[in-house]
Amino acid sequence: xxxxxxxxxxxxxxxxxxxxxxxxxxxxxxxxxxxxxxxxxxxxxxxxxxxxxxxxxxxxxxxxxxxxxxxxxxxxxxxxxxxxxxxxxxxxxxxxxxxxxxxxxxxxxxxx
Amino acid sequence: xxxxxxxxxxxxxxxxxxxxxxxxxxxxxxxxxxxxxxxxxxxxxxxxxxxxxxxxxxxxxxxxxxxxxxxxxxxxxxxxxxxxxxxxxxxxxxxxxxxxxxxxxxxxxxxx
DNA sequence: ATAGTTAATCGTCGATTAACGATAAGGTTA
DNA sequence: TAACCTTATCGTTAATCGACGATTAACTAT
Numbered sequence: 001x002x003x004x005x006x007x008x009x010x011x012x013x014x015x016x017x018x019x020x021x022x023x024x025x026x027x028x029x030x031x032x033x034x035x036x037x038x039x040x041x042x043x044x045x046x047x048x049x050x051x052x053x054x055x056x057x058x059x060x061x062x063x064x065x066x067x068x069x070x071x072x073x074x075x076x077x078x079x080x081x082x083x084x085x086x087x088x089x090x091x092x093x094x095x096x097x098x099x100x101x102x103x104x105x106x107x108x109x110x111x112x
Numbered sequence: 113x114x115x116x117x118x119x120x121x122x123x124x125x126x127x128x129x130x131x132x133x134x135x136x137x138x139x140x141x142x143x144x145x146x147x148x149x150x151x152x153x154x155x156x157x158x159x160x161x162x163x164x165x166x167x168x169x170x171x172x173x174x175x176x177x178x179x180x181x182x183x184x185x186x187x188x189x190x191x192x193x194x195x196x197x198x199x200x201x202x203x204x205x206x207x208x209x210x211x212x213x214x215x216x217x218x219x220x221x222x223x224x
Numbered sequence: 225a226t227a228g229t230t231a232a233t234c235g236t237c238g239a240t241t242a243a244c245g246a247t248a249a250g251g252t253t254a
Numbered sequence: 255t256a257a258c259c260t261t262a263t264c265g266t267t268a269a270t271c272g273a274c275g276a277t278t279a280a281c282t283a284t
Contacts, residue, residue: 020152036136
């Protein structure tokens, strides 16, 4: 059935400015996770969390894309806050940010 | 610290074919939610679930984009399984698919 | 100081996305 | 049948994305 379809009052559509901000924020986070290579990277770093993360070169070997491409994916994930970089010159150790993963879930649960 | 960084064994990177499929599937779902207008649409339909969904024209009015643009966003959400269309000629009633929303959360929890 | 290693940045390219107006398709109702 | 309403599709345009190789930058170690 869907007999009432279209009878929805304007009231049902009312939305606060904060709500729109939250939705946009969520969309941005979702976008960071919207590529298989990035999900792969997140998963690897998630698994390696206790082992202290890993290097970009390890990720490059694993995902099978060019170094520059992986670097770009890393940049996107970093910007979204899902991973962080610990300088360990001349290397850089990438690690998962479990809190950000948790926050994403919270955002989702709050929306739906 | 990050002293162990780089010492990760190959073992830690081992991944099954199914795992890759799941990650790709999750990325695809995330992509469907990676646009503010689409999140907005999902939220509206989520709120209207008990009221029996709403029409495309209602969504057009709400998100403030052209009818054809909203139609495309609807198509993407439909394809991802997050919403469904109930023909109610000549209108079409769009509704949220709560199960798909739940499944997405499960996918996420399974990954991280 | 020089050579080597690691990661970021640059420039380019093709593909995809997002947006729009215009048009077509499907189905009611007069 | 004809006019109408609702939604999908088409065609176009500008912008963004994803990938790559080449180069640069930062730092170590010889």
